[in-house]
Amino acid sequence: MRVEHLGERGGEPIAIVTCLHGREQCGKAAMEALLDRGLSITGDVRFVVANERAMTAPDGPQQYLDDDLNRSFPGDPDGRSHERRLAAELLADVRDCRVLDVHSTLSDGRPFALFLPENDRRLVAATGVDIAVDVRNRAGRGALIEFVDGVSVECGLRGTQSAVDNARTVIRNFLAALGAIEAEFRWADPEVYEITDTIDCVDCTFEGENFTRVDAGEQFASRDDHPIRASEPFYPVLTSRDGYEEMLGYRAEKRGRLSTLE
């Protein structure tokens, strides 16, 4: 793990956490590009490159070595798993920070935030992205944002330049909104989708579109050329053709704009 302290100590610290998943390197690339161009940081900012060993694995980058790091928090300093030890170490470095956790995905090219409603929702607005997913029904699985005041952002398709470009925009907006750099920014008021359930469909091919409503009776997937239809209407979220093994992704309900929610 690499932790770079940027800006001036003091005030409320901010952490930009990248590479919780080893193949998702858009945040690291974006942060390095911003720093190369002389981004002037005045706030107390920590830039974290989390799972370096997964990034430099002998057979090429892996998502993780022993356990999914973003399912390993709060971690265990004496654990046998690399990621359980790393989670404990990382958490000690960012526990007092407002955290932006940067990912990329196999599901959708549009950037979207993942958040827990009990965390400071201004952090979601500070990302500047127009779609947000309330993941409270997936909580309790050891994700970083369950243990810090923070928000995760999926910046685009893994390995693409557009994910890096989106990550740069999100990081810059976040730092500016929280007063750590001088730059223009916007407070977003994203449309919120709340995950309700998984879409369990073994060997299915997803044929819908993320964040686009599937009506009751509508075909959204197929298996061996047979249509799979929805019994209830839902919005697919984090759904990809081959992103997960045992499930297609998640069902969500649309809740409205962030600012209108209780």
Ligand SMILES: [Zn+2]
């Ligand atoms: Zn990820």
